[in-house]
Amino acid sequence: MxxxxxxxxxxxxxxxxxxxxxxxxxxxxxxxxxxxxxxxxxxxxxxxxxxxxxxxxxxxxxxxxxxxxxxxxxxxxxxxxxxxxxxxxxxxxHLPLYEESEAVLKQLQDHQLVVFSNGSHDMLDPLIENAGIKDLLDKAVSVDEIKQFKPAPAAYQYVLDQLNIERDEVLFMSSNGWDISGAKNFGFQTAWINRKEAPVEQLGLEPDYVFSDLNGLLKWK
Amino acid sequence: MxxxxxxxxxxxxxxxxxxxxxxxxxxxxxxxxxxxxxxxxxxxxxxxxxxxxxxxxxxxxxxxxxxxxxxxxxxxxxxxxxxxxxxxxxxxxHLPLYEESEAVLKQLQDHQLVVFSNGSHDMLDPLIENAGIKDLLDKAVSVDEIKQFKPAPAAYQYVLDQLNIERDEVLFMSSNGWDISGAKNFGFQTAWINRKEAPVEQLGLEPDYVFSDLNGLLKWK
CATH class of the missing domain: 1.10.150.240 (Putative phosphatase; domain 2)
Incomplete structure (x- = not known):
């Protein structure tokens, strides 16, 4: 694409x-x-x-x-x-970041960087705070603000509404096949972070990109 | 109840x-x-x-x-x-019936007996036919007729609409925790056929009855 x-x-x-x-x-x-x-x-x-x-x-x-x-x-x-x-x-x-996460976020600072999770803010905010990456992100959005879980289309619509761009101008990253399928179904571009070499989900919603870790994103740095 | x-x-x-x-x-x-x-x-x-x-x-x-x-x-x-x-x-x-299934259906013939499955009729009808239990059932209903899968409330509503009774006059049986939760959420009475001694699902929707197999239904024969 x-x-x-x-x-x-x-x-x-x-x-x-x-x-x-x-x-x-x-x-x-x-x-x-x-x-x-x-x-x-x-x-x-x-x-x-x-x-x-x-x-x-x-x-x-x-x-x-x-x-x-x-x-x-x-x-x-x-x-x-x-x-x-x-x-x-x-x-x-208190989860650890993957070893490449912080470096990748740092190298993509010229772009709008957003976290979007099913996690409620009582889980999400301390995690981001404890990992020390808050300043690297423009925004941390939780589905709890709209009370609709991914992969429902309403959830992806909610995060899109905060970005003031078109849906196919979003690149959405997840390691979860169901999340990538839901985002693709909604109309985001998708990069599946396939850390475990799993098969592609058989839902007729193939990801646009597949990377073994987040370093694959550096092509856009 | x-x-x-x-x-x-x-x-x-x-x-x-x-x-x-x-x-x-x-x-x-x-x-x-x-x-x-x-x-x-x-x-x-x-x-x-x-x-x-x-x-x-x-x-x-x-x-x-x-x-x-x-x-x-x-x-x-x-x-x-x-x-x-x-x-x-x-x-x-060509799945086999559980050993008690046919005998239980036979002993409940004084009641309205309905099968209700996520299976489409191309799966459901041959299965029931091959097992020789078609005459023991009043109806075999597939969610495919409305294209809404259980556990969505619309699916349970669809089968209820064919019964001409109140929702809490239905006893719904499943071995699947998610299906029992969905049926209870909709308002059916539920009997969980817990063949594997699994824990109750933690969704705040406990079944009304729990039986280890379908013989538990014979209390209503």
Whole structure:
């Protein structure tokens, strides 16, 4: 595509930030169960926000994530407490950036750089603050402001409305196939950050670009 | 709940019919990969129909299931052909009933018995025909008639519209947590057929009844 790109819009979890720390935290608290808990936790987190969007029962991603954690712990047959759940939830506020994230953001400073997440501001703002990248971003937008989760078209429309550009002048980045599909369906240009060499989703909505990490964006620096 | 039940509405895959045959078929065609293919296949099937519902991009469950299969095979690094995919898809038309399904349907014949599935009629009708239970059912309803997938409220509304009763006079059965949550959200009474002793979904929509198999319904015979 040769359409000029006027804004780079980044997903957060798994895209700018490495969610591996969540598994490590689960493993620390429940040795031998870290992999299973974190896999079920993520699976249920995605299922639950999609379910809530489908049922018209929005709740914040923070609440959804905590509910998903309860399910994951119960599924593993583990006893838990509010304190333990809080400790695991706090891992979401202190995720590490991928090693290239900050350098890429720095080299794209001539462009409009926006973060756009299903995460509510109670998760998103501390994460960005703790990582020290707030000054590198023009804006951090949460779907919580409109209470419509990605991949619903209304969510992508909401972030577009803040940019004052055409939808195909946005390049949207995510490592999540469902998010890339939703953004492409809406009409954004899309760059799938395919860190795990996963197959392309079979939804008839192929990404415009596929990169193994965010360094692929440096062609626009 | 003491509300009288005037119709029993059954989900199909995993509820009346055992989907284990799909794994077995995958294993037969791709030895050593049956478990992985069938797990990814099912996961992507659910994700894709939810995604399509969220994006307003309905396609039949047959098409969605075939797309999910393509993803699953690619994810396992397996080469495939149209013939092989067709062979695996055909497993969906010849699933076995659970051992109690037919006997339970027979003992509930004094009630209105309806099947209600995300499956399109090209999948649903041959399956019911092949299993020989067509005469035990008053109706087999597919979301394809309205092109809205469960768990969207519009899907449950559609089946209710055919029953001429109040929504809380319906008892809806499914083994799928998301389906039970969606039906409860809509206002049906719900009986979760929890064959695998899974935890209750953490969506604030607990089922009215939980049974380990369909024999639990015989209290209403």
């Amino acid at each position: 040769d359409q000029p790109i006027k804004a780079f819009v980044f997903d957060v979890y798994g895209t700018l930030f490495d969610v591996i720390a969540i598994k490590e935290q689960c493993e620390e608290v429940f040795p031998g169960h870290g992999e299973a808990i974190s896999q079920t936790w993520r699976k249920k987190q995605v299922e639950y926000f999609m379910m809530r969007q489908l049922m018209g029962k929005y709740d914040t991603l923070y609440a959804v994530t905590r509910s998903a954690l309860k399910y994951a712990l119960e599924d593993e047959g583990l006893e838990s407490t509010d304190d333990i759940e809080q400790q695991l939830m706090d891992a979401y506020l | 003491d509300q009288p039940i005037k119709a029993f509405v059954f989900d199909v895959y995993g509820t009346l019919f055992d989907v284990i045959a799909i794994k077995e078929q995958c294993e037969e065609v791709f030895p050593g990969h049956g478990e992985a293919i069938s797990q990814t296949w099912r996961k992507k099937q659910v994700e894709y129909f939810m995604m399509r519902q969220l994006m307003g991009k309905y396609d039949t469950l047959y098409a969605v299931t075939r797309s999910a299969l393509k993803y699953a095979l690619e994810d396992e690094g397996l080469e495939s052909t149209d013939d092989i995919e067709q062979q695996l898809m055909d497993a969906y038309l």
